[in-house]
Amino acid sequence: MNFTEVRLAVPNWTLSQLQDRINVVEASGRVLLAISRFTAIGSVRTTALTFEFTGAAPTPRVTLIAYDGVTLPDLGGRTAICIGQCVIGGNDSHVVAAR
C-alpha cells in the first residue's frame, strides 16, 4: 500500500526554491502527484503539494515552469506531471510540473 501526503510550501519561496524543495522531497522516495493553491480560511494563501510515498525516488528531477494559465509552454521534451496554481513570491502563478 502506498501513502499519499499533502505538504505545504512557504508562500514567499521563488519558483526555483519550490522546485528544489520538491526534488528534495522526491529524493526521499515520494512522487509528486499534484500542485494546488491552498487557501486557508482567512488571508493566507500558499501552495499545497500532493505526494505519493512509493519508497523509490523518481527520475529525472522535476522542473517547474510558470505559464499564463491559458497556453501550455514548450516543455523542452519533458513530460508533464501536473498543472496547478502556486503561490510564488506571495503571488498566484500557474505552473506546469514536468520531468
Next chain:
Amino acid sequence: MRMWPNRVAALISTIAITACGDGLIYSEWTSINLASARINADPATPVAIKLGFDRNVVAVAPPIGGTAEQTAAAISESSPDEGDENGCESPSASSGEAVSQFSTFSVNVSTPFVGTGTGTGTGTGTGTGTGTGTGTGTGTTAEAADWRHTWIHSRFASGGAALAISCYPRVAGAVLGFVPLTRLTAEDIPLLEKLSACVNAMDPEQLNQLSNTLEIVLSESAQQNPQEAKQEITNHFLESNSDQLEGYAAGMPDC
C-alpha cells in the same frame, strides 16, 4: 456501492431552497466504493480486495448582515504578506464568518483477509455573518463485525479554533496532518537519497531497530506496516535540518 449522489442532490436542493434566507447548512457524507475483488489460486493471497473511501464535508452559512460581495472585498483587501514567514498576523478577513471549518479524514483497512485500502478526505467551509461554533478534535472509530480492522481517523478544527489556526498553515498542518514541504535544500539531496534508499530496503525488524537507534517513535499502525514505517522514518528526515540529517546519518553507520 456508492451512496453519495443522493446526498449531493439533497444538499444542492437544500442550498437552493435556503439560499435566500438566513440559515446554516451543514452536511457530510461518506461513500465506500468496492473497486475490485479477486479470488486467487495463490494461497498467500487467497482474496484481494480494493476499497475506496470518500468522505466530504460541506458547511455553508448564508450571509447574515453582509453580502457575498462584501466578504469578497474584505478578503481581497487583506494582506497576506505581512507577519510571520507564512504571511499573516491576524485572520481579519474571516472575523465576520459564522462558521469556519477544516477537516481531514483517512481510512486504514486491515481486514482478516488479504486486502488493501486507501482513503483520503478534505473539508472546507466558508460563511459570513454571525454565529457560534468552536472546537478541535481527533477521533478514531473502529467499526464492528467484518469492519473491526477498519480504522477511521478524523481530525477537525471548526469555528473559533479554525479561525485561530487559519493564519498559520504550519499550525493548521499540525492539526490536520498536513506537513511542511521540507527544510532541507538541494545540497542535502545526495545524503537524503542515500539514507532513504537504506530505509526503503530494510525489513520490519531492521526498521524497528533503526527507529529505536534514531529515537523515532513510530505510530501504532506504522509498527504493523513496514511501508508506513518507512514513510514515517523518512518523514523525520524531511522535517529535519541539514545538521539533524547528518545526525541521522551518524546513527546509520551501515548505510
